[in-house]
Amino acid sequence: MPNVRVERRLAAIMAADIVAYSRLIEADEARTLASIRTLRSQVLDPLIADHRGRIVKLMGDGAIVEFGSVVDAVACAVAVQEGTAAHQREVPPESRIVFRIGINVGDVVVEDGDLLGDGVNIAARLEALAEPGSICISDAAQKQLAGKTDLAFEDAGERTLKNIAQPVRVWRWAREPGPAIAAPLALPDRPSIAVLPFDNLSGQPEETYFSDGITEDIITGLARFRSLFVIARNSSFAFRGKPTSLAEIGRQLGVSYLLEGSVRRAGSRLRITAQLIEAVTGAHLWAERYDRSPDDIFVVQDEVAQTIVTTLVGRIEDARLQQVLQRPTASLAAYDCLLRGLAHFRSDADTAIQQALEMFEKAVALDPRYAVAHSYRAFVKLALSGFASAPVEVLDRAFIEAKHAIELDPLESRCHRILSTICFNRREYDQAEQHLGRAFELNPNDADGLLMKGRLMTCRGRPEEALTCLEAANRLNPLRSRWYRPFSGIALFSLRRFEEAAQAFKQTPLPTSWSFARLAACYAQLGRTAETQAAVAEILRLQPDFSTAEYMRKSVLLEHAEDRELLREGLIKAGLPA
Structure with a gap:
């Protein structure tokens, strides 16, 4: 050539x-x-x-x-x-x-x-x-x-x-002599962010209270995530009206990310925009626009602030993970290991859970007092053993380690959420609800917590309430709610909405005999013979020794007898072994 x-x-x-x-x-x-x-x-x-x-x-x-x-x-x-x-x-x-x-x-x-x-x-x-x-x-x-x-x-x-x-x-x-440039502050060892006061573009200076309210709610919401370093309101608001570059604000505050936005009233609509920016480069990592009716302006303020907070946390975590993945694995710190473990855990790869466990193990080894790493390690060990169907000793060990994580950091909402999930798999429903309630007290903006609440409410016989929680979780964090559909399927089945439940179970991220059994029960209740037989064949291919009694005993976490009987009836109708 x-x-x-x-x-x-x-x-x-x-x-x-x-x-x-x-x-x-x-x-x-x-x-x-x-x-x-x-x-x-x-x-x-x-x-x-x-x-x-x-x-x-x-x-x-x-x-x-x-x-x-x-x-x-x-x-x-x-x-x-x-x-x-x-x-x-x-x-x-x-x-x-x-x-x-x-x-x-x-x-x-x-x-x-x-x-x-x-x-x-x-x-x-x-x-x-x-x-x-x-x-x-x-x-x-x-x-x-x-x-x-x-x-x-x-x-x-x-x-x-x-x-x-x-x-x-x-x-x-x-053009004019500027102040001496101080050495930049060292960045914290976790993602750091400052929320700049949202601009009031409504043309009405008296409406600044609303844009300030949005800003303050976002700061408060982000501060509940102990995985983030969030600059206090007074420091963020000190830059209002000053011609300071975003890079300089990031340098003076010592943060990696900045959130800026605006609020504008146009006729009968409110338009709220938000942009997540990498401070050093000025690169826009995420932007969104929200159009709302200002009928109840304080409800709008709460709703938009919560939506921004829950979406933002995922974007910051994703951005930080991309930075981590560019580093050589030999230089991993405990937080980096946790991020890598979460990335594996949320993927659909066959080896994802085992790889996640390896990363959480490394995180704990690097920092034995890292509470969240202990929680996730306990959780994935339980996942590898089949969750509720795991042997009693595995369930007990997971519970002990998750309790230890809360002792290490009683204010970390994720530790309470994970302990709640482990209690749930141990069929300790009251304790599960208690710890999940504590998780929400510490951080009501946790979309993953809403997902877990929806599942718990379903299994406690409150399917309508469960669907409300699950829909809110999916709306707040649509990119991460991969278990929204199968969890909603359980609630829909209890409500005898079998057609919708079947569609939900078909979208299970990692189909197993558990999800195919639910699908077979839906089709059987609908009287759809061909689909029922296909689902049963898949169950027996995956688990030749499947029995309805063992499935109900080990894998079904429905607390109420009528919900359990409805499911058992569907499995028997499907022709599955008793």
């Missing part, structure tokens, strides 16, 4: 970005776009041309510009910041266009007029570190600038940039 010649050259790259572009567009799209067009024609394009720059790429909220020298790039960047400030002086502060700028010099790849490579990527990462109205440049650019300009850049220290192998020393310029 012929060699393809890659064109490379040394270039100074300027990356510019409009601060809070999404908020400006949300507040007034037409005015913002018109203002950007005017600013570009009157300020940006002339200045770039004067400094011999070439616009490589235009995005809605920024641009990549190439220069032949660092001196030209920096001079242009300073002129842009000063020219933009002058142009926007008469604009209300909340509507002003403000830029962040990053500059790097390095080798770039030229492809169809576009520029690629680390030289461009570093400039973009530096832009994300810059405060509004300021410029951040790399050490390589600073060295070429030395002695050629009177501009004063202050040393902001070495920074680790996303997807850049080596740390980069950063230099900072601002």
Whole structure:
């Protein structure tokens, strides 16, 4: 094959970005776009041309510009910041266009007029570190600038940039002397987040109480998850109205993630938006919009805050897991092992439970006082032995370890939830409900807890209440409620809604003789002979020695005699061995 010649050259790259572009567009799209067009024609394009720059790429909220020298790039960047400030002086502060700028010099790849490579990527990462109205440049650019300009850049220290192998020393310029840059706070050993005050875009300043209420409810809800490090309200609200970049807020507060959002009343509807952002890079990890009727504004506040909290925890855990998976396994810490174990546990792989146990074992070995790791280890050991059908000694050992976990950390809701599940499998229904109640006292935002409550209510003879819990769990955390369908199937069967129950059991994530037996009972009660026979054949293939009596004794956790008899009747009707 012929060699393809890659064109490379040394270039100074300027990356510019409009601060809070999404908020400006949300507040007034037409005015913002018109203002950007005017600013570009009157300020940006002339200045770039004067400094011999070439616009490589235009995005809605920024641009990549190439220069032949660092001196030209920096001079242009300073002129842009000063020219933009002058142009926007008469604009209300909340509507002003403000830029962040990053500059790097390095080798770039030229492809169809576009520029690629680390030289461009570093400039973009530096832009994300810059405060509004300021410029951040790399050490390589600073060295070429030395002695050629009177501009004063202050040393902001070495920074680790996303997807850049080596740390980069950063230099900072601002139109007005900024405060000395303190060393960034060390990140906690668990996911850390600050919730910034949601913007009130309703045009009614008196409605700020509602956007503040949403923010405070989210902070309170997240703080109940002991797996998270959550910045207190006073610290988060200190940045209200200040032109501080998200990267700088993350640096000052020492957090990995930021949540920002807005509330807007439009006619008879409320629109609430939320975005989860990685603080260092400014990357958006998750965003959602909620449209509600403001008939009962405080009910709306509670509902949206709870939905955001439960969804957010899953997204943060997923993002942290992706970071963990990029590390070599030889350097695992206890928390990393727990995350890996949870990822295995939630998968559908045949070896998932065994792999999860191995990770939880490592977590406990690394930190013998890690309460949640003890809880999950007890739980997966029980899972490997068949849950309720496990030998008594396995059930007893799981109970002892789960109790020990609560002794280690009595305020961890997950430990109470898991102990509740183990009590449930031991058919200790009152204790199961007691510990689940305690789990909800500690964290009413736990969607997994709602799922467990739904199953418990079903088996305690309250299927209508169970369906309400299960539907709420599925709504709050639709990506994680994989057992919503089979658990709802149990409730639907007790309500004699056999057709719906059959559809639910068909969606069991890991079909076994347990789920096929339930399915056979549904079809038998419906009088659908062919489907019943197919389900029975699958049961006997998986478990040739299946008997209805043993199934009811070992695997059925229905507390009330009438519910148990309805199921036993369906199994006998299906033709399964007595």
